[in-house]
């Protein structure tokens with residue numbers, strides 16, 4: 001288990017540290033309660049990767065695709081609104097998961113058994129108003 005303490009002003013440093021820790025892993029599940037900081041941290045990761053697209057929670061579409069500076073796609077999922085397993089099955093997730101592109105997920109709990117075994121679990125918890133603990137199960 002690795003832990004990063006992430007302050008609001010140090011979030012880009014924290015994102016760079018995070019990318020170093022995950023290395024070649026591409027399937028990343030961010031857990032944490034409403035407002036814990038999942039979207040904010042994913043945005044910082046995308047900034048670090050040189051994504052110029054607008055990074056926001058794909059609340060209605062469930063999946064956003066961004067382009068990193070390297071030319072690779074980055075997929076951002078928010079499963080909050082997924083209520084039935086069938087809805088998740090209809091998304092054809094395997095295609096994204098096995099694309100080799102970075103897959104950053106919010107509310108992975110909603111798709112439970114569809115998460116690949118190699119998923120890296122990340123837990124985000126508030127420490128204080130501007131500080132978050134980011135625990136990486138690696």
Ligand SMILES: Nc1ncnc2c1ncn2[C@@H]1O[C@H](COP(=O)(O)OP(=O)(O)OP(=O)(O)O)[C@@H](O)[C@H]1O
Nearest residue numbers: 006007008034035036037038039040129130131132
């Ligand atoms: N160090 C920090 N890292 C991330 N967010 C922070 C930090 N400090 C303060 N915040 C604030 O916490 C809030 C996190 O909101 P965010 O939308 O990222 O949460 P979320 O986990 O994606 O919520 P949801 O479950 O609704 O998707 C923002 O208002 C952000 O400014």
Ligand SMILES: [Mg+2]
Nearest residue numbers: 038039057106
């Ligand atoms: Mg969010």
